[in-house]
Amino acid sequence: LLQQRKWLTRPQNFDNFMSALLTLFEVSTLEMWSEIMYATIDGTSSGNGPVRNNSPLVGLYFLVFIIIGSFFLLNLFVGVVIFNYNLEKRNVEGSTLLTSVQERWLQLQRMILAFK
Numbered sequence: 338l339l340q341q342r343k344w345l346t347r348p349q350n351f352d353n354f355m356s357a358l359l360t361l362f363e364v365s366t367l368e369m370w371s372e373i374m375y376a377t378i379d380g381t382s383s384g385n386g387p388v389r390n391n392s393p394l395v396g397l398y399f400l401v402f403i404i405i406g407s408f409f410l411l412n413l414f415v416g417v418v419i420f421n422y423n424l425e426k427r428n429v430e431g432s433t434l435l436t437s438v439q440e441r442w443l444q445l446q447r448m449i450l451a452f453k
Contacts, residue, residue: 344386349373352383364399365406374399 346352349360349369364370378395379387435443 347373347376349376351377361402361406364402365410367403367407370399370403 349356349363351357351360360373364373374396376387377399378392379389380395381388381391
């Protein structure tokens with residue numbers, strides 16, 4: 338009464354290129370990254386079950402990837418925010434905190450400094 342058993346692959350895996358890209362993207366967002374790292378460390382060849390701490394150097398790869406990937410995503414986010422801020426600042430041409438009288442005074446001061 339023995340039953341043939343088969344190991345199932347996790348949704349996050351490195352079996353093909355697209356799955357690997359999606360898995361690395363998920364790791365870069367820090368979503369369940371530690372579970373993916375531990376599953377990858379325990380991974381063995383195809384069709385075999387996991388072996389605890391089979392590839393410990395994979396953990397170092399994940400840590401380096403997270404540090405570099407997180408900095409890249411953070412810099413990308415900050416860059417987009419600053420770009421949009423500068424774009425809106427250029428569109429407004431002035432400050433929304435100044436009244437029209439203060440705006441005219443500021444323009445007058447700029448004109449006086451331009452003549453000096």
